Amino acid sequence: KLPPGPPGLPLLGNVLQLPASFMYLKLHEWSQQYGPIFSFNAAGQRVVVVSSAKVAGDVLDRLSAYSSNRPRWYKLNDYLSAGGNVVTMSASDTWRRLRKAVHEVLNVRNVNGFRSMQEEEAAITIHYLLKYPQVNLVKHFHRTSASIIWRGVYGGNPLSLDGPDPSQRVQDMSAEAFKAGLPGNSLMDMFPPLRHLYANSKWLRKPLDDYATESTNMFVDLYAGAKDAWALGEPCISNNLNKLSEDYGISQTSKAWTSGVVFSAGQDTTATALRFFALAMLLHPEVMLKAQTELDVVVGDRMPTFEDKEKLLYITAIAEEVTRWHPPAPGGVPHAASEDFVYEGYVIPRGTWIIDNIWSQTRDPALYDEADTFDPSRFLDAEGCIKAAAPDSHDDGLGFGHGRRICPGRDLAANSLFISIACLLWAFEFRPVKGEAAPEDIGLVDNFITVQPAPFKVDLVPRFRDLDLRLGETVAHLA
Numbered sequence: 001k002l003p004p005g006p007p008g009l010p011l012l013g014n015v016l017q018l019p020a021s022f023m024y025l026k027l028h029e030w031s032q033q034y035g036p037i038f039s040f041n042a043a044g045q046r047v048v049v050v051s052s053a054k055v056a057g058d059v060l061d062r063l064s065a066y067s068s069n070r071p072r073w074y075k076l077n078d079y080l081s082a083g084g085n086v087v088t089m090s091a092s093d094t095w096r097r098l099r100k101a102v103h104e105v106l107n108v109r110n111v112n113g114f115r116s117m118q119e120e121e122a123a124i125t126i127h128y129l130l131k132y133p134q135v136n137l138v139k140h141f142h143r144t145s146a147s148i149i150w151r152g153v154y155g156g157n158p159l160s161l162d163g164p165d166p167s168q169r170v171q172d173m174s175a176e177a178f179k180a181g182l183p184g185n186s187l188m189d190m191f192p193p194l195r196h197l198y199a200n201s202k203w204l205r206k207p208l209d210d211y212a213t214e215s216t217n218m219f220v221d222l223y224a225g226a227k228d229a230w231a232l233g234e235p236c237i238s239n240n241l242n243k244l245s246e247d248y249g250i251s252q253t254s255k256a257w258t259s260g261v262v263f264s265a266g267q268d269t270t271a272t273a274l275r276f277f278a279l280a281m282l283l284h285p286e287v288m289l290k291a292q293t294e295l296d297v298v299v300g301d302r303m304p305t306f307e308d309k310e311k312l313l314y315i316t317a318i319a320e321e322v323t324r325w326h327p328p329a330p331g332g333v334p335h336a337a338s339e340d341f342v343y344e345g346y347v348i349p350r351g352t353w354i355i356d357n358i359w360s361q362t363r364d365p366a367l368y369d370e371a372d373t374f375d376p377s378r379f380l381d382a383e384g385c386i387k388a389a390a391p392d393s394h395d396d397g398l399g400f401g402h403g404r405r406i407c408p409g410r411d412l413a414a415n416s417l418f419i420s421i422a423c424l425l426w427a428f429e430f431r432p433v434k435g436e437a438a439p440e441d442i443g444l445v446d447n448f449i450t451v452q453p454a455p456f457k458v459d460l461v462p463r464f465r466d467l468d469l470r471l472g473e474t475v476a477h478l479a
């Protein structure tokens with residue numbers, strides 16, 4: 001038997017009850033009604049939802065041998081991504097090899113090699129915020145996050161705010177493709193006879209094939225453009241993939257796709273977290289003041305660096321709380337059962353989608369009190385040190401998913417968030433702009449995988465009169 005869940009219609013199941021956007025809120029509502037593991041039917045597709053940290057840990061971590069596949073996404077994976085997308089591909093040998101290559105660069109030790117680049121990017125962000133205060137934070141934080149991951153993947157120079165932005169096209173194309181992955185969003189995924197039609201009709205397939213070709217060309221060009229960085233020996237993901245020996249059996253096109261997909265997986269998520277951070281500062285000036293008191297004691301009037309991390313514990317806690325309070329991907333990326341398995345008496349058949357309901361997990365009353373409140377101190381013990389995560393819960397990083405599919409960029413992202421937050425709070429007071437919506441009324445935008453705060457204005461008041469002069473060498477070159 002499957003876990004319990006909402007009653008549905010014959011054939012269509014619960015598909016008409018699923019909202020077109022903010023689906024995670026519906027899943028949260030159902031989890032309150034049917035418990036930490038429930039199931040529903042999206043027009044014939046069985047879906048199981050895991051909504052507490054314990055059940056997610058059991059099903060996605062401890063039973064990961066059965067729960068690490070991805071849904072069989074015909075439109076998204078086979079057509080739009082030409083089978084080359086490491087996020088959407090099934091748990092095959094190719095996926096394992098690609099993940100290993102990505103992990104070699106992004107593991108917790110090696111990401112430290114990107115720290116000076118991330119410090120530089122924090123300084124550049126402050127410089128642009130001073131130079132272009134009229135430009136919305138959305139654009140500033142897009143640049144920060146895109147530039148860090150761009151350089152992590154392709155090496156090279158920082159992306160600029162006032163020049164061409166080669167990253168935007170990658171972002172737009174990937175957001176477009178991911179729409180097709182949501183339950184009920186692709187007819188060929190819902191109705192198997194249509195797959196035959198598409199397979200046999202060039203005319204029907206044309207827009208999908210054109211899209212895939214455009215993506216492939218874009219990724220191959222970007223990959224080829226990274227060769228200068230490889231020649232200079234810069235540590236970057238594309239270089240690592242390039243060095244994979246022929247024995248791996250991975251084509252150059254597949255390496256190019258993986259580089260592009262890793263870029264797009266890391267960009268929007270990190271930018272979203274920075275936007276929620278800024279919103280949290282508007283809503284909670286007391287948190288900002290406490291963080292700035294810590295910064296005044298530890299770093300004073302020089303810009304923070306990673307060397308200060310061990311002493312900037314409240315800042316570290318803010319970075320953790322941001323992705324708990326508003327996880328950038330609140331509905332996770334769906335997993336799927338690679339074979340039938342049993343959990344607590346429920347049989348989860350092969351092919352079932354398993355939704356990692358991150359939103360409900362980050363509101364799990366077993367782990368967090370008053371979960372809707374932004375409170376970094378929940379991650380600190382009585383001495384003000386960072387608490388160890390509760391056993392088997394990874395309650396300090398639920399926003400990054402679970403099991404063998406867990407986000408391979410989480411350590412890079414955690415470092416980006418730490419240094420950006422430390423430097424931004426060192427540099428500026430965050431104040432509401434008169435006449436703008438009150439911070440609590442700022443709505444959300446559903447971007448299919450990420451959910452972000454709607455654009456809002458914030459008054460960033462420099463904390464030092466000569467701030468631009470304190471930003472170091474890189475910024476002096478930019479100016």
Ligand code: HEM
Nearest residue numbers: 087265266269270273328333400401402405406407409413
């Ligand atoms: C705050 C920032 C980030 C958040 C919240 C985030 C969140 C996530 C989540 C929830 C997943 C799905 C995990 C699962 O299926 O269980 C994921 C997967 C992934 N993330 Fe991240 N991510 C972030 C940053 C990054 C960065 C910086 C990179 C790369 C540099 C990255 C690369 C990936 C990739 C490649 C996958 C797919 C893994 C697979 O399917 O095997 N992410 N991320």
